[in-house]
Amino acid sequence: MSVLVFVPLSEGKATKSGLEAASYANAISGGSATAVVSGIIEGDGGIGTVGIGKVLQYSKALNDNSQLAKLVEAVSISEGASTVVFSANLEGGAVAPRVAVRIGAGYVPGVTGVPEGGNYPRNVFSGKAKASVSVGTDKTVVSVTPNAFGVKEVGGSATVEAFSAEVGEARLLIGEFTPASVDGSVPLPEAERVVSAGRGLKGPENWGIVEDLAKALNASTACSRPVGDMGWRPHHEHVGQTGVTIRPDLYIACGISGAIQHLAGVNQSKVIVVINTDPEAPFFKAADYGIVGDVFEVLPKLTEAIKLLS
Amino acid sequence: MALHHYLCTPNHRNLEYTIIPMKLLVCISKAPDTTSRIAFTDEDTRFDEGGVQFIVNPYDEWYALVRAIELVETEGGSVTTITVGDATCDSIIRKALAIGANDAVRINAEPEDSMQVAKLIADYASDKDFDIILCGKETIDHNSAAVPAMIAESLDLPFVAFATSINADGGTYNLTCEASGGTNKVTVNGAFVLSAAKGMSEQRIPNMRGIMSARTKPLQVVEAYADATTKVEKFSLPPAKGDCKIVDADNPAELVRLLREEAKII
Numbered sequence: 001m002s003v004l005v006f007v008p009l010s011e012g013k014a015t016k017s018g019l020e021a022a023s024y025a026n027a028i029s030g031g032s033a034t035a036v037v038s039g040i041i042e043g044d045g046g047i048g049t050v051g052i053g054k055v056l057q058y059s060k061a062l063n064d065n066s067q068l069a070k071l072v073e074a075v076s077i078s079e080g081a082s083t084v085v086f087s088a089n090l091e092g093g094a095v096a097p098r099v100a101v102r103i104g105a106g107y108v109p110g111v112t113g114v115p116e117g118g119n120y121p122r123n124v125f126s127g128k129a130k131a132s133v134s135v136g137t138d139k140t141v142v143s144v145t146p147n148a149f150g151v152k153e154v155g156g157s158a159t160v161e162a163f164s165a166e167v168g169e170a171r172l173l174i175g176e177f178t179p180a181s182v183d184g185s186v187p188l189p190e191a192e193r194v195v196s197a198g199r200g201l202k203g204p205e206n207w208g209i210v211e212d213l214a215k216a217l218n219a220s221t222a223c224s225r226p227v228g229d230m231g232w233r234p235h236h237e238h239v240g241q242t243g244v245t246i247r248p249d250l251y252i253a254c255g256i257s258g259a260i261q262h263l264a265g266v267n268q269s270k271v272i273v274v275i276n277t278d279p280e281a282p283f284f285k286a287a288d289y290g291i292v293g294d295v296f297e298v299l300p301k302l303t304e305a306i307k308l309l310s
Numbered sequence: 311m312a313l314h315h316y317l318c319t320p321n322h323r324n325l326e327y328t329i330i331p332m333k334l335l336v337c338i339s340k341a342p343d344t345t346s347r348i349a350f351t352d353e354d355t356r357f358d359e360g361g362v363q364f365i366v367n368p369y370d371e372w373y374a375l376v377r378a379i380e381l382v383e384t385e386g387g388s389v390t391t392i393t394v395g396d397a398t399c400d401s402i403i404r405k406a407l408a409i410g411a412n413d414a415v416r417i418n419a420e421p422e423d424s425m426q427v428a429k430l431i432a433d434y435a436s437d438k439d440f441d442i443i444l445c446g447k448e449t450i451d452h453n454s455a456a457v458p459a460m461i462a463e464s465l466d467l468p469f470v471a472f473a474t475s476i477n478a479d480g481g482t483y484n485l486t487c488e489a490s491g492g493t494n495k496v497t498v499n500g501a502f503v504l505s506a507a508k509g510m511s512e513q514r515i516p517n518m519r520g521i522m523s524a525r526t527k528p529l530q531v532v533e534a535y536a537d538a539t540t541k542v543e544k545f546s547l548p549p550a551k552g553d554c555k556i557v558d559a560d561n562p563a564e565l566v567r568l569l570r571e572e573a574k575i576i
C-alpha cells in the first residue's frame with residue numbers, strides 16, 4: 001500500500017501530533033510511507049525517527065487549507081498514493097476532508113488504531129461507542145486522533161527532497177495569533193496529563209492548589225463549563241460536550257460532579273482520578289481511582305506526594 | 311453602516327445603491343439528546359433510535375444558527391436552514407425556525423456518510439449565491455468534523471474551521487478561530503464556509519411568537535441522491551469500566567503509588 005502522510009511543522013520540527021500521524025502511516029504502509037511538509041525544515045525535522053525514509057518539502061509555509069489541500073493532492077498524485085494520512089488536529093482536520101473531495105477518496109476522520117480486517121476503528125458518540133468503518137473507494141484519506149496511536153520511535157533519518165506544486169492563491173487572510181495560555185503549556189487536546197476542577201473549588205481565588213498539582217505533574221489545567229461561564233477560568237479551558245474534547249493519559253477531576261455533558265469530553269482519557277466530597281457523585285462511576293474527600297485538604301497533600309517522586 | 315454588498319445602478323446623475331441583503335445557509339443536523347442511552351440494532355450496524363429524544367445538534371443550534379440570526383438582525387437578510395434527513399428531522403427543523411430562521415430546506419435522503427451529506431448540500435447551494443454557509447464544528451453522534459470542509463471544497467470556497475466569532479464589514483468578514491494553542495484572526499472576502507465552535511454566540515430559547523410563526527414558515531422538501539464513500543460495518547460499546555478503586559483521603563501517597571505501579575502512567 002502506497003501511503004503519504006502530511007506532517008505539520010513547528011519551528012522546523014515535526015509537531016508531536018504530526019509524528020503520531022507519521023508513525024501511523026509507517027505502520028499501515030509496512031515501513032514505506034512518504035511524508036510531505038510545507039515550510040522550513042531543520043534536517044529531516046525528526047520525521048526519520050519514526051521510520052519514514054523520504055520527506056517531500058514544499059518550501060513555503062502554507063496555512064490556507066485550500067492551498068494545503070492542493071499541495072497534498074499534487075504529492076499524492078506524483079507518489080501514486082492510495083492512502084493519505086493526517087493528524088486529526090485543528091490543521092489536519094480542515095485539510096483532510098478537502099483532499100478527500102479532490103482525489104475522490106473515502107474519508108475516515110479520527111481513527112484510533114490501524115485497520116482490522118480492512119476496517120478502520122474510530123470513536124463515536126463522544127467516546128461512548130466505537131465504530132468500525134469500511135471505505136468503498138480505491139483511495140482513502142484518514143486522520144489520526146491525537147494521543148491515540150502514540151509516537152513510535154524506531155530511529156533513523158529521512159532524505160529531504162524539494163517539491164513544487166501549483167497551489168493557487170491564499171483566500172484566507174490569517175492574522176494575529178493570540179496564545180491561549182501564557183505559560184506555554186501544551187494545548188488541551190494534545191495534553192498527556194490534565195488536572196481539571198469544577199464548582200467544588202468555590203471561587204477563582206482557590207485555583208492555586210489546582211495549578212500547583214498540575215505543575216508537579218507537568219499537566220495542563222482544565223475546568224467544567226459553569227466555571228468557564230462564571231469567568232472563574234478562561235473559556236478555552238472548558239472541557240466537555242460543548243467545550244474541548246480531550247483524551248489524555250491521566251485526567252484528574254477535582255470538585256466536578258461528572259454530569260453526562262462533562263463526561264462526553266473526557267471519558268476517552270486512559271486513566272481517570274476523581275476527588276469529590278460526595279461519595280455519590282456520578283463521576284466515580286466513570287473513574288479508575290477515587291478519593292472521597294475535600295479538595296482543599298487532598299490536593300496539597302497529593303501535590304507533595306508527587307513532588308517526592310522526582 | 312456596514313452595507314453588505316451592493317450593485318451600483320446609475321440613476322440619472324445620482325448613484326443609487328441597491329442593497330442586496332445577506333443570504334445565509336445554516337446546516338442543521340438531528341442529534342440524539344446527550345442523555346440518550348447509546349445502543350445499536352440490525353446486528354450492531356445502526357443506532358437504536360427507540361425511545362431517543364432528538365435535538366438540533368448543539369453546535370449547529372447554539373453557535374451557527376444563533377450567530378447567523380444575529381448577523382441578519384444587524385445587517386439585513388435571511389437565514390435558510392438545510393438538513394439532510396428523512397421526515398423525522400422536521401421537528402428539529404421547526405425548532406430552528408422557531409429560534410428565528412426564515413425558511414428551511416430538507417433534502418430527503420438518509421444521511422450515510424460525510425461525503426454524501428456534503429455533496430447533497432453543496433449541490434443544493436451551488437446555484438443560490440449564499441454569502442456564508444455556516445455549519446457546526448461537528449455532530450455529537452458521529453464526531454466527524456468533516457462535512458463543512460467537504461462542502462467548501464465541493465464549491466471551491468474558502469473554509470474557516472472552528473470559528474469562535476464573526477463580524478461582517480461589507481463583503482468582508484472578520485473572524486477569530488481556534489488554532490493550536492490559541493486563536494487566530496482570519497479575514498475573508500466574499501462567499502465562504504465556516505464551522506462554528508464555542509464563543510460564537512449564546513443559546514437562544516424560542517419564545518411563544520417564534521414557536522407560533524415557525525408552523526407557517528416554509529419547509530421545502532427536495533429529492534436528491536449522492537453516493538456514500540464509507541460505511542460503518544459495526545458499532546460496539548467499550549468494555550464497562552472496572553470498579554473505581556477508592557483511596558483513603560488521608561493517604562494520597564497511595565494514589566501516587568497506584569498511578570505509578572498499577573496504572574503505570576506517572
Ligand SMILES: Cc1cc2nc3c(=O)[nH]c(=O)nc-3n(C[C@H](O)[C@H](O)[C@H](O)COP(=O)(O)OP(=O)(O)OC[C@H]3O[C@@H](n4cnc5c(N)ncnc54)[C@H](O)[C@@H]3O)c2cc1C
Nearest residue numbers: 198199200224225240241242255256257259261262277295
Ligand atoms: C446541553 C448542555 C451542554 C453542557 N455542556 C457541558 C460541558 O461541555 N462541560 C461541562 O463541564 N458541563 C456541561 N454542561 C453542564 C453540566 O450539565 C453540569 O452542570 C456541569 O458539568 C457541572 O459542573 P461542576 O461539576 O463543576 O459543578 P457541580 O455539578 O455543582 O458539581 C460540583 C461538585 O463539587 C463537589 N464538591 C463541592 N465541594 C467540594 C470540596 N470542597 N471538595 C471536593 N469536592 C467538592 C460536589 O460534591 C459536586 O459533585 C452542559 C449542560 C447542558 C444542558
Ligand SMILES: Nc1ncnc2c1ncn2[C@@H]1O[C@H](COP(=O)(O)O)[C@@H](O)[C@H]1O
Nearest residue numbers: 337339394445446448449454455456457
Ligand atoms: N445530515 C446533515 N444535515 C445537515 N447538516 C449536517 C448533516 N450532518 C452534518 N451536518 C453539518 O456538518 C457539521 C459537521 O458534521 P460532521 O462532519 O458530521 O461532524 C454539523 O455540525 C452540521 O452543521
